[in-house]
Amino acid sequence: MVGDRDTGDRYFEPQVETMPREQLRALQEERVLELVEYAYGNSPFYRELWDEHGVHPRDIRSLEDFRARVPFITKDMVRAYRARTGDPFGGLLCVPTEELTSVSSSSGTTGDPEFFAEIWEDAPPLVTAQVRDLWELGLRPGDRVLSPPGTFRNLMDPGYQALGAVVIEVDTWIGKMHEVVEALRTYRPAYIQMMYPQMVELEHLAEKVDLKEAFSSLKGASCAGQPLSRKMRERIRDDWGIDVYEYTSAADTGTAWECREHDGFHLWEDTVFAECIEVEEHGWRDVQESDLGELVATDLDNRAAPLIRYRSEDLVRLSRGRCGCGRTHARMWVAGRRGDETLVQGRSVVLRDIWNAVEDQPETVAGVFQIVRERREVDELRLRVGYDPELTGDVDALAGRLGEAVLERTGVKPVLDMRTEEDLLNTMTSVAKFPRVVKS
Amino acid sequence: MARADTLARAKELARPELAYLVRFPAADGMKDMELTWAELARDTKWVTERLRGHGLAAGQRALLTTSGFEGFWGHTVIGALRALRVPYGIAEAMGWDHRRTAVFHRELDPDVVIGLSAETLEGLSGSADIGEMFRSTSVVLARPAAVPVLRGAGVSACLMSAVGPALALECPERCGAHVNAAEWRVGERDGELVIAAGEGRRSRLAETPLGIAGRVETGKCACGSEDPRVLLAEAGPTSSSRS
Ligand SMILES: [Zn+2]
Ligand SMILES: [Zn+2]
Numbered sequence: 001m002v003g004d005r006d007t008g009d010r011y012f013e014p015q016v017e018t019m020p021r022e023q024l025r026a027l028q029e030e031r032v033l034e035l036v037e038y039a040y041g042n043s044p045f046y047r048e049l050w051d052e053h054g055v056h057p058r059d060i061r062s063l064e065d066f067r068a069r070v071p072f073i074t075k076d077m078v079r080a081y082r083a084r085t086g087d088p089f090g091g092l093l094c095v096p097t098e099e100l101t102s103v104s105s106s107s108g109t110t111g112d113p114e115f116f117a118e119i120w121e122d123a124p125p126l127v128t129a130q131v132r133d134l135w136e137l138g139l140r141p142g143d144r145v146l147s148p149p150g151t152f153r154n155l156m157d158p159g160y161q162a163l164g165a166v167v168i169e170v171d172t173w174i175g176k177m178h179e180v181v182e183a184l185r186t187y188r189p190a191y192i193q194m195m196y197p198q199m200v201e202l203e204h205l206a207e208k209v210d211l212k213e214a215f216s217s218l219k220g221a222s223c224a225g226q227p228l229s230r231k232m233r234e235r236i237r238d239d240w241g242i243d244v245y246e247y248t249s250a251a252d253t254g255t256a257w258e259c260r261e262h263d264g265f266h267l268w269e270d271t272v273f274a275e276c277i278e279v280e281e282h283g284w285r286d287v288q289e290s291d292l293g294e295l296v297a298t299d300l301d302n303r304a305a306p307l308i309r310y311r312s313e314d315l316v317r318l319s320r321g322r323c324g325c326g327r328t329h330a331r332m333w334v335a336g337r338r339g340d341e342t343l344v345q346g347r348s349v350v351l352r353d354i355w356n357a358v359e360d361q362p363e364t365v366a367g368v369f370q371i372v373r374e375r376r377e378v379d380e381l382r383l384r385v386g387y388d389p390e391l392t393g394d395v396d397a398l399a400g401r402l403g404e405a406v407l408e409r410t411g412v413k414p415v416l417d418m419r420t421e422e423d424l425l426n427t428m429t430s431v432a433k434f435p436r437v438v439k440s
Numbered sequence: 441m442a443r444a445d446t447l448a449r450a451k452e453l454a455r456p457e458l459a460y461l462v463r464f465p466a467a468d469g470m471k472d473m474e475l476t477w478a479e480l481a482r483d484t485k486w487v488t489e490r491l492r493g494h495g496l497a498a499g500q501r502a503l504l505t506t507s508g509f510e511g512f513w514g515h516t517v518i519g520a521l522r523a524l525r526v527p528y529g530i531a532e533a534m535g536w537d538h539r540r541t542a543v544f545h546r547e548l549d550p551d552v553v554i555g556l557s558a559e560t561l562e563g564l565s566g567s568a569d570i571g572e573m574f575r576s577t578s579v580v581l582a583r584p585a586a587v588p589v590l591r592g593a594g595v596s597a598c599l600m601s602a603v604g605p606a607l608a609l610e611c612p613e614r615c616g617a618h619v620n621a622a623e624w625r626v627g628e629r630d631g632e633l634v635i636a637a638g639e640g641r642r643s644r645l646a647e648t649p650l651g652i653a654g655r656v657e658t659g660k661c662a663c664g665s666e667d668p669r670v671l672l673a674e675a676g677p678t679s680s681s682r683s
Contacts, residue, residue: 012446012449013445013446013449016442016445088547088548097501097527098498098499098525098527099527100527101522101527102518102527102528102529102530103527103528103529103530103544103548104529104530105529105531105540105543105544108539108540108543112539112543113539113540113543115529115547120443121444121447122447122450123447125443128443128446128447129442129443129446131446131447131450132446141453141454141455141456142456144461147508147509147511148508149508150507150508150532151506151507151508151514151530151531151532152530152531152532152537152540154530155506155508155511155514155515155518155530156508157459157460157511157514157515158515161455161459162447162450162451163450163453164450164453164454164455164456166456166458166459166460166461167459167460167461167511168460168461168463168472169460169461169462169463169509169510169511169512170463170509171507171508171509172508172509173507173508173534183463187461268442270442271442271443300442301442301443
C-alpha cells in the first residue's frame with residue numbers, strides 16, 4: 001500500500017528540516033545580508049542595477065531593508081543585459097568563468113535556453129538539493145534507481161549515489177517505456193524519475209502489461225515538467241500502484257518536491273528566500289497566505305550566479321505553516337504561469353478549464369493539448385489536441401464533443417486541430433516540458 | 441552552506457561499494473555488469489590522462505553531449521574535466537536537443553567538444569555549416585557515426601565510443617580509439633569486436649561478442665600508449681594508417 005512506510009528516520013537532516021521558523025528566518029537574514037554584499041562586489045549586473053536604484057549594501061541591514069530596497073529582477077532584464085554586453089551569463093556571474101565547475105541550462109521551451117553556472121564538489125547543485133526529498137520518498141543506501149532521462153540540468157547520478165543508491169543504466173527517454181518495464185522487472189529499482197509524456201506512454205501500455213506488478217518494487221517515482229491532472233494522478237496511484245511525487249522548479253533556484261503528505265511542494269528555505277507577492281503599478285504587496293501571488297526567489301546557496309529577488313512568473317499559493325510531515329519549510333501550490341491565461345475577445349480563459357474539458361473525453365483523457373497563439377489577446381481560441389487513435393473511431397465526432405465541452409467550461413468555442421497524441425508529443429523540443437502554449 | 445551540509449551528512453551513510461550497474465548491448469542482447477567506486481576512480485584517472493594527452497588544461501572550456509543512461513562513462517569524463525580544471529557545459533546527445541548544443545557552442549565557445557552524435561550533427565546541419573562550426577575547435581571527440589561526417593566537413597575529429605562496458609578514446613594520432621588495457625581485454629573475432637573484463641574488475645565478464653564491426657590494433661601507438669586501439673567500421677577509415 002502506498003505511503004505507509006516506517007517513519008522512524010524520516011528526516012535526512014532533522015535539525016534543518018524541522019528548524020523553528022524564527023531560527024530559519026534568522027538564518028535567511030544572515031545569508032541575505034552576506035549575499036547582498038557579495039553580489040554587489042562581484043556581479044556587474046547587480047552593481048549596475050542597484051546603483052541605478054540607489055541601493056548600496058551598507059543600507060541593507062535586515063530582511064526588511066532587503067525587501068524594501070532591493071529591486072526585483074526578471075528574465076527579460078537578464079536577457080537585455082546579455083544582448084547588450086554579449087555576456088552569456090547576463091552579468092550574474094560572481095566568479096571568473098575558469099572557477100566554474102559546469103554550466104547547465106534551462107529547458108528552453110520558449111527560446112534559447114538560459115545558462116545556470118555551477119560550482120560543486122561531490123554532486124551538482126540541482127540534484128544535491130533533492131537528496132532530502134529522495135530520502136523522504138524512502139530512498140536508502142543500497143537501493144537501486146534507474147538513470148534519469150535527461151542531462152540538461154547536469155548528470156544527476158552523483159546525487160543519487162551520494163545517498164548510497166546504485167544507478168542502473170537504462171534509457172528512460174520517450175518511446176522506451178517497454179524497455180523500462182522490462183528493466184523494472186529485472187532489477188527491481190526503488191526509484192525512477194519520469195516525465196509527463198512517459199506517463200502518457202504508460203497509459204497505452206497499461207492494456208497489455210501488468211503495470212502494478214512491474215512497478216511494485218518502487219518506493220516512489222517522481223514526475224516533473226508540468227502538473228499531473230487529477231485523473232492521471234489517480235490512475236498512476238490506484239491502477240499502477242505508484243506513489244508519485246510531483247516536483248517543480250523553485251523559481252530556478254532549485255526544485256520543490258512533494259513530501260509523503262502530497263500536500264504542496266516544499267521549498268528548502270535554507271537554499272531559497274521565497275516571497276509571494278502581487279506586483280502593482282506602483283510597488284508591490286505581500287498577498288495573504290491563502291491567496292495567489294507571484295513567486296519571487298532569492299538564492300541563498302549559490303555563489304556562482306545567484307538570483308536575487310527574481311520574479312519567476314509562477315502564480316503560487318505559499319504557506320509557512322508546519323506541514324503534516326513535521327517540516328517547517330514553506331510549501332507552495334502552483335496555479336500556473338502568469339502568461340498562460342489567454343484573452344479571447346476580452347474573455348479570460350485559463351488552462352485548467354481547457355484541461356478539464358479535454359480529459360473528460362475518453363479519447364483525450366491523457367490531457368495532451370496546446371494553446372496555439374501569437375499573443376495573449378486573440379480573436380479565437382485555437383487548440384491543438386492529441387487523441388488516442390486506438391480509442392477514436394470518428395475524429396470529427398470527437399472534435400464536436402470536445403468543442404462543446406470547452407465552450408461549456410470556458411464560454412468560448414475553440415478552433416480545434418486534432419492530432420494523434422504521438423504526433424503532438426513528438427513536437428517536443430525538451431526533455432523537461434511539454435509546452436502548453438505555443439506560437440505556431 | 442546548505443548543499444554542502446547535505447553532502448557532509450550523506451558522507452556519514454554506509455554506502456555500498458557499487459556505483460553503477462552498467463547495461464550494454466552485446467551481440468546476443470543486453471548484458472549487465474557491476475561498476476564499483478574503486479573501478480570508477482581508476483577509469484576516471486585513465487580518462488584524465490587521455491584528455492591530458494589531447495592538451496586539455498585549466499583555462500579551457502568543454503562541451504559534453506551525453507544521455508542520462510551513459511553515466512558510467514559520463515561520470516568518468518566529468519571527473520576528468522574536474523581534475524583538469526576544465527569547466528564544461530552539458531547538453532543532450534539526442535538529435536532533438538541540437539539547439540542546446542548550438543547555443544553552448546555560440547555562447548561559451550568551447551575548446552573541446554566531447555560526445556558529439558550523428559543525430560546532433562544532423563540537427564545542426566539544418567541551420568549551420570558543421571565544418572565552419574567545429575574546424576576551429578581544438579579537440580572534437582565524436583561518436584562513431586559522427587566521425588565520418590565531421591571528417592568529411594574538414595574537422596579533424598577523434599573517435600570516442602562505448603565498447604560494451606568500456607570506453608574507447610582516440611588519441612591525437614587518430615589511428616584507433618584506445619581501450620584501457622589494465623582493465624579490459626579487447627579483441628576481434630570474424631571482423632567483430634569482443635571484450636572481457638580484466639582481473640581487477642569485481643564483476644566477471646568472460647569474452648563477449650559485441651556485434652560491433654571493427655578490428656583491434658595492438659602495437660605501441662605513436663602517442664606512446666601501449667593500450668590497444670579499436671577501429672570501428674562505422675567510424676570510417678582512419679585518417680592516418682599507422683599501425
Ligand atoms: Zn511535508
Ligand atoms: Zn595513441
